[in-house]
Amino acid sequence: MFNLPQIDQRTASKELVQIAKIQANDILTSIRGVDYVMLCSTDGFELASVHKKDDYNSAKLAAVSSSILAMVGAFLNEFQLSGCQNITFDAENGKAILTSIPAPHHPMVMVTLSSKDVLLGQLLYSLKQASTAIVKADTP
Amino acid sequence: MQSNILKDLSDSMSGHCINIAISGISSKISDELKIELRKIIPNHFDIDWINIASQNIDLLLIHEKFFETQGIQQLIKQKKILFLKVSNEHRSVSSILENNVLFPPFQYSETLKKWIQSHLLNYLPNQEYQGEQLGLTASKNETINLISLSKTLRLENVQLHLFDHHGTLAIIDTYRKLAWIEPTRLHTKTNYSLNYEYAKEIELTNIYQKYETDLQDWLWNLFWYSSELHCLDLAENEYYKIDYWPQPNQKVDQKMILQLSACFIQGAQLSQVMRQLKLPIETVQKFISACIISNNGKIISATESRYKYNDVPIATEQQGFLNKFFGKMRSRFGL
Amino acid sequence: MILQQYKIVFVGSMGAGKTEAIKSLSEIPVLATEAFNTDSKAHNKIQTTVGIDYGEITLDDGAKIGLYGTPGQARFDFIWPLICKGALGVIILIDHNNEAPLEELESYLNTFKSYNKNISIGITHIDENTNHSTTIYREWIIKNKYAYPLFLIDAREKEHILLMIESLVANLEVNFKAMS
Numbered sequence: 001m002f003n004l005p006q007i008d009q010r011t012a013s014k015e016l017v018q019i020a021k022i023q024a025n026d027i028l029t030s031i032r033g034v035d036y037v038m039l040c041s042t043d044g045f046e047l048a049s050v051h052k053k054d055d056y057n058s059a060k061l062a063a064v065s066s067s068i069l070a071m072v073g074a075f076l077n078e079f080q081l082s083g084c085q086n087i088t089f090d091a092e093n094g095k096a097i098l099t100s101i102p103a104p105h106h107p108m109v110m111v112t113l114s115s116k117d118v119l120l121g122q123l124l125y126s127l128k129q130a131s132t133a134i135v136k137a138d139t140p
Numbered sequence: 141m142q143s144n145i146l147k148d149l150s151d152s153m154s155g156h157c158i159n160i161a162i163s164g165i166s167s168k169i170s171d172e173l174k175i176e177l178r179k180i181i182p183n184h185f186d187i188d189w190i191n192i193a194s195q196n197i198d199l200l201l202i203h204e205k206f207f208e209t210q211g212i213q214q215l216i217k218q219k220k221i222l223f224l225k226v227s228n229e230h231r232s233v234s235s236i237l238e239n240n241v242l243f244p245p246f247q248y249s250e251t252l253k254k255w256i257q258s259h260l261l262n263y264l265p266n267q268e269y270q271g272e273q274l275g276l277t278a279s280k281n282e283t284i285n286l287i288s289l290s291k292t293l294r295l296e297n298v299q300l301h302l303f304d305h306h307g308t309l310a311i312i313d314t315y316r317k318l319a320w321i322e323p324t325r326l327h328t329k330t331n332y333s334l335n336y337e338y339a340k341e342i343e344l345t346n347i348y349q350k351y352e353t354d355l356q357d358w359l360w361n362l363f364w365y366s367s368e369l370h371c372l373d374l375a376e377n378e379y380y381k382i383d384y385w386p387q388p389n390q391k392v393d394q395k396m397i398l399q400l401s402a403c404f405i406q407g408a409q410l411s412q413v414m415r416q417l418k419l420p421i422e423t424v425q426k427f428i429s430a431c432i433i434s435n436n437g438k439i440i441s442a443t444e445s446r447y448k449y450n451d452v453p454i455a456t457e458q459q460g461f462l463n464k465f466f467g468k469m470r471s472r473f474g475l
Numbered sequence: 476m477i478l479q480q481y482k483i484v485f486v487g488s489m490g491a492g493k494t495e496a497i498k499s500l501s502e503i504p505v506l507a508t509e510a511f512n513t514d515s516k517a518h519n520k521i522q523t524t525v526g527i528d529y530g531e532i533t534l535d536d537g538a539k540i541g542l543y544g545t546p547g548q549a550r551f552d553f554i555w556p557l558i559c560k561g562a563l564g565v566i567i568l569i570d571h572n573n574e575a576p577l578e579e580l581e582s583y584l585n586t587f588k589s590y591n592k593n594i595s596i597g598i599t600h601i602d603e604n605t606n607h608s609t610t611i612y613r614e615w616i617i618k619n620k621y622a623y624p625l626f627l628i629d630a631r632e633k634e635h636i637l638l639m640i641e642s643l644v645a646n647l648e649v650n651f652k653a654m655s
Contacts, residue, residue, distance in 0.1 A: 010511070010512070010513045010514075010515055011513045012513075041510075041511075041513045042510035042511055042525070043510040043511060043512055043513055043514065043523055043525055044510075044525055044548075044550055044551065045513060045514070045550075059550065060550070060553070062550075063525075063550040063551050063553070064553060066510060066525045067508070067525050067526045067527075067546075067551060067554065068526075070508035070509070070510055070525045070526040071508050071526035071527060073508070074506045074507065074508050074526065074529075077506075078506075106511075106513075107510075107511055316608075317608075317610050354609065354610070354627070356613075383616070383617045384613050384616050384617060384625065385624040385625065385626075385642065387626045387627065387638075388638075391634065394638065394641060395641060395645070398624070398638075398641055398642050398645035399645045399648065399649055401624065401642075401645070402642075402645045402646045402648075402649035402650070403649055405622045405624075406622060416649070447649075469540070469640075469644060470644075472532060472533070
């Protein structure tokens with residue numbers, strides 16, 4: 001039977017956000033070239049962010065990121081591809097990665113901004129680890 | 141807001157306006173009296189409801205408790221004004237006694253009707269309605285009733301019972317702008333037998349049994365879709381502007397109604413709209429009639445209109461493309 | 476004016492029924508970009524649109540009309556000008572059940588009239604809130620002398636959405652011909 005979440009439990013708890021923030025901070029500090037990591041709800045609200053540079057409008061980024069991920073998810077569905085995990089944007093002067101965190105009660109999006117020369121493989125692996133940890137924390 | 145057409149129509153027939161002042165009476169009773177007097181006094185007489193301080197009072201209706209006051213006595217004696225005292229005391233039938241006292245209920249009052257005829261109308265210029273003179277027959281009588289109804293509907297706080305020879309249509313409240321429709325007549329039409337009266341207490345109590353809807357929308361749809369109701373004869377060269385788009389409650393004629401609305405919301409001339417939309421003038425007049433009845437808009441001057449019809453034929457690729465496109469849209473949507 | 480993009484855009488307050496309106500008309504399953512709604516104060520519903528909903532109708536000659544639904548919340552306003560560009564018209568849907576529906580309507584109108592002139596307004600959920608009279612909308616139209624069509628509708632009813640689309644089409648026809 002599918003139990004709908006209680007209304008007052010729709011927003012992620014402080015504890016969950018704290019756990020997610022720790023994961024984000026690990027990525028920021030352990031991987032060279034990462035400048036900014038932000039967590040938001042899938043409906044576009046910023047939950048937490050950690051950064052070396054403070055140039056970004058986090059609230060706006062949260063909304064845009066959630067939109068992009070939702071639209072890409074719908075796009076992939078057309079090919080019967082499901083469970084979009086990552087989207088990497090390769091720009092001339094840097095990279096942006098949107099990572100889907102499919103936590104069962106509080107699904108999230110992690111937004112990572114890095115320099116162009118970041119070790120992408122290492123970053124993607126760490127993002128996967130972080131996602132797994134957050135999902136586990138949200139699973140009773 | 142009176143539309144000029146109504147005033148012009150009356151004036152062209154009578155040239156006489158009756159000035160009636162009502163004083164010292166509650167607004168509810170005042171409205172009841174206005175309805176009855178409007179019904180009694182032939183429609184070719186216009187009525188102006190004026191203030192007691194105005195100069196030319198033809199008839200004064202005054203609450204009997206204020207009649208003896210110095211101010212009123214002076215007014216009546218100096219200007220020799222025709223008056224009627226109004227009492228609160230209910231009688232089984234409405235009656236007028238020697239001292240010009242009118243007792244409620246006021247509806248269907250034969251005595252009031254006779255009194256008005258003998259004391260007021262007989263002294264006015266004899267301008268009986270000359271239907272033949274205006275080249276119109278039965279349809280014009282319906283138009284006169286429509287004018288009377290239209291004016292009554294503009295009163296701000298009345299509750300009316302609308303009916304025709306099939307029975308009740310609806311109870312309406314002009315203050316709350318609501319209509320309670322008889323459930324068996326939700327998408328009804330009506331005809332020349334349309335009539336109205338002041339709603340009784342019992343009818344107002346039972347409105348919960350009926351279907352509640354917006355008054356102006358309902359009136360508009362009733363008058364548009366009742367093909368047997370003739371419309372007000374607005375001249376082709378007149379300009380009219382509606383205040384809002386009426387909402388059709390049926391799919392039939394929807395496209396036409398919306399196109400007419402798109403023109404008249406800007407203020408437009410009837411003949412220009414008729415030409416652009418390729419509709420008969422009667423259809424355009426019917427649209428405007430329904431708008432007048434539902435108190436939507438007014439006649440305007442040419443300078444106030446914004447709609448511009450370009451009658452130069454356009455044979456561009458774009459126009460052809462647009463026509464094709466709209467045609468397909470309509471056909472696909474079943475519009 | 477050359478119409479190259481056949482699209483009609485649905486905008487308006489959260490929960491007004493934009494996604495429902497598109498679903499009622501679309502002949503394809505609607506591509507919905509919904510996410511779990513964490514803002515229960517704004518609206519109680521479980522899902523909310525965060526991207527662009529897409530539905531479609533095909534005309535007889537194969538031409539397609541896209542029905543685009545947008546998220547209503549202000550934080551997604553970056554989507555609005557992008558999606559309104561070149562549209563046949565915009566349909567604003569307002570939930571009568573909201574606390575301040577008239578203020579919302581005013582706000583959406585002020586925003587969207589700069590993106591597209593052809594606008595039609597629908598007020599939804601009118602049966603759910605009998606405390607607010609629905610006459611407020613007409614009075615507001617009259618007071619501001621607006622020319623926009625405004626109708627009281629049920630967004631789930633195909634006929635009502637068609638009425639709104641028809642009013643967009645009527646406006647285009649009358650004004651395009653008049654301008655030409």
